Amino acid sequence: MHDEPASRPGDLTGTPRALATEAVHAGRDDLARQGLHAPPIDLSTTYPSYDSRAEAARVDAFAADGADPTGPPVYGRLGNPTVARFETALARLEGTESAVAFASGMAALSAVLLARAATGLRHVVAVRPLYGCTDHLLTAGLLGTEVTWTDPAGITDALRPDTGLVLVESPANPTLAELDLRAVAHSCGTVPLLADNTFATPVLQRPAELGARLVLHSATKYLGGHGDVLAGVVACDEEFAGQLRKMRFATGGVLHPLAGYLLLRGLSTLPVRVRAASANAAELARRLSADPRVARVRYPRLGGAMIAFEVYGDPHEVVSRVRLITPAVSLGSVDTLIQHPASISHRIVAAGDRHDAGVSDRLLRLSVGLEDVNDLWSDLDRSLGPC
């Protein structure tokens, strides 16, 4: 876990701050001087100005490099002050210059792919497994991209002159397979590496420090943390962030300000939630590993609150029997969720590709929450059925 000072100057005095401090204060540095404690929610879709010459200059400046306009954003699709607070905070936590928020994780990924394709770099190299819809977006070439699937050792050989992106998840959805991100980044040469950090969160892993140029989150998961916000975000350098803001402006996948507010609030408890849920998960993984009804357990070396396990019996029966645990797709909420990837999160991936990526039909994915671990185990134990 990252308790050491964050790599960027943390506050306006330049004093470095630890991750737990950034989680609570980043994106809020100006509040006390404004006489505020909770961040205001700016619901404006447009921003009045009597000086249209100045507006023209501000729009030109945005069109040039996608830099945040100084002053109000002109129009809600260019940016929003409440969302910007969340972006600032997430960038601090991931140790990047900037972050750009979107309406969902898939909207964030779409913007990255479109930004690369717009420069003629339509080829993507990717390592399975990935979240099912990410796999589908690439496999189906829905955005005009072409994918080469490879294992980590094959990344360098898979690169082509038109490769615009290398895409990985670690720990990966749903098997929790882990990659050596530093080695992967090295294999990419000058091609940007996008690491989906949804499962680890910056509390456990900061891919930008390991060489990833782009760090993507389905913010719907741990960053929001309460199962009530759909959102995505990409943390990256300011140059790439400008391209993403321009793509967001042109294609419209913006995050609602209320969601930005909830995400900022979610970040403030992120380190505490991730640590507590991880402790629960480590204990459940230990009990599952010792259970004769369980064929295989995957729990990341990195830690975290996700467990993947295969049962000898029928996984559908296990899902049907849970009572405390919520039988639902998604993850990263305060309550524990279980789902059968082959039926839901990875249903859209062809069965052969799923199996080759280690997603067996017996696999269950558990997102461990903050309940008492013994209550969770009682529910799991009963749901696993007779020995």
Ligand SMILES: Cc1ncc(COP(=O)(O)O)c(C=O)c1O
């Ligand atoms: C690892 C990962 N990346 C991306 C996504 C897509 O995010 P969203 O559902 O917010 O569009 C998901 C969703 O489950 C995910 O698990």
